[in-house]
Amino acid sequence: MLLKFLRTPAALLICFFLVVAVRFNRNDLLVKRSLGDAAFYIGNVEFLRGAPVAFHLQAPFNERLLVTIAAAPLPFDPMTSINIVNVVFLLASIWFLYKLLEHFGLDSDLVWVGLYMFVFSFPTFYYSTIGYVDSGVLLMIFVGTYAIYKENHLLFLLAVVLGAIAKEGIALLIPVAMAYAFARKDNRWYYSAAAGLLLYLVTWGLVKKYIPNGHGDTPVLFWQPITWRIVDNFTRLHAYLSSVLSFGIPGVLCCYYLTRFSGAVKSAWKEELPLWVGTIGGYLLWFYTLFSAHTDGRFFWVAYCFPIVLSTLWWRRFGKPYNI
Numbered sequence: 001m002l003l004k005f006l007r008t009p010a011a012l013l014i015c016f017f018l019v020v021a022v023r024f025n026r027n028d029l030l031v032k033r034s035l036g037d038a039a040f041y042i043g044n045v046e047f048l049r050g051a052p053v054a055f056h057l058q059a060p061f062n063e064r065l066l067v068t069i070a071a072a073p074l075p076f077d078p079m080t081s082i083n084i085v086n087v088v089f090l091l092a093s094i095w096f097l098y099k100l101l102e103h104f105g106l107d108s109d110l111v112w113v114g115l116y117m118f119v120f121s122f123p124t125f126y127y128s129t130i131g132y133v134d135s136g137v138l139l140m141i142f143v144g145t146y147a148i149y150k151e152n153h154l155l156f157l158l159a160v161v162l163g164a165i166a167k168e169g170i171a172l173l174i175p176v177a178m179a180y181a182f183a184r185k186d187n188r189w190y191y192s193a194a195a196g197l198l199l200y201l202v203t204w205g206l207v208k209k210y211i212p213n214g215h216g217d218t219p220v221l222f223w224q225p226i227t228w229r230i231v232d233n234f235t236r237l238h239a240y241l242s243s244v245l246s247f248g249i250p251g252v253l254c255c256y257y258l259t260r261f262s263g264a265v266k267s268a269w270k271e272e273l274p275l276w277v278g279t280i281g282g283y284l285l286w287f288y289t290l291f292s293a294h295t296d297g298r299f300f301w302v303a304y305c306f307p308i309v310l311s312t313l314w315w316r317r318f319g320k321p322y323n324i
Contacts, residue, residue: 086135145305
């Protein structure tokens with residue numbers, strides 16, 4: 001009876017809200033942390049509302065506008081508004097994940113497995129409602145990937161543009177589209193990938209030019225290797241714990257199937273190439289942050305779309321992972 005109930009939208013929603021409610025508005029009951037980047041996003045909402053800004057606007061945080069633009073009109077304090085938008089965007093992400101899993105013809109049981117892998121993940125619990133804005137780029141990656149497999153070029157380009165004002169990780173969609181073009185021998189997706197890259201650069205340039213930040217005209221370069229950041233990342237326990245936990249069930253399942261059925265997995269590499277590229281690209285992004293940014297599990301979260309789909313496809317092909 002319980003298993004039957006868990007295969008219903010109501011059960012999925014209940015589980016989702018229970019997971020995200022634990023840390024809503026940075027509830028410190030379980031974990032005590034400073035505002036961190038959330039302080040800048042609160043400042044963004046205040047700026048968009050025309051209110052006095054409590055925190056300095058600073059790149060690149062002031063350039064991640066999608067969530068804060070959606071949050072600004074809401075009649076709540078900035079933190080609450082941001083997290084309400086995060087919840088809505090994550091629910092939309094779950095919907096597009098469902099449509100993507102359905103596209104691959106997976107049976108309903110595996111579709112539910114995929115959806116629950118997203119809901120019961122460490123990043124959904126730990127990062128989703130603490131005033132960060134990763135939900136925006138996450139949603140656009142889900143939308144863009146769905147658009148690629150449904151061969152909806154306009155939706156793909158829209159996802160890239162909106163993703164460009166969400167967070168830099170949206171660039172991951174460009175090589176995924178190119179991989180799809182190569183795997184399907186469809187030159188139209190090379191053109192769409194090129195158009196997406198151009199739109200990303202133009203959008204990023206316009207935001208960079210017209211959105212004010214606390215550095216004034218001083219150029220600010222992020223994501224460049226720097227010694228103190230490397231030392232910090234390799235000496236922070238949180239960097240290790242959050243990364244391992246965020247690698248999560250999708251990552252473990254992919255490693256399991258890849259190790260145990262490596263020959264069969266590699267034989268279908270071309271058919272699944274876009275998912276491979278998305279997964280590896282997301283993991284390489286995390287690896288690069290070890291040398292250039294504040295490393296934590298959110299960088300695995302950006303790529304969750306791809307290992308979830310891959311692991312469920314391999315689950316169907318090779319059977320249940322009994323040995324893990």
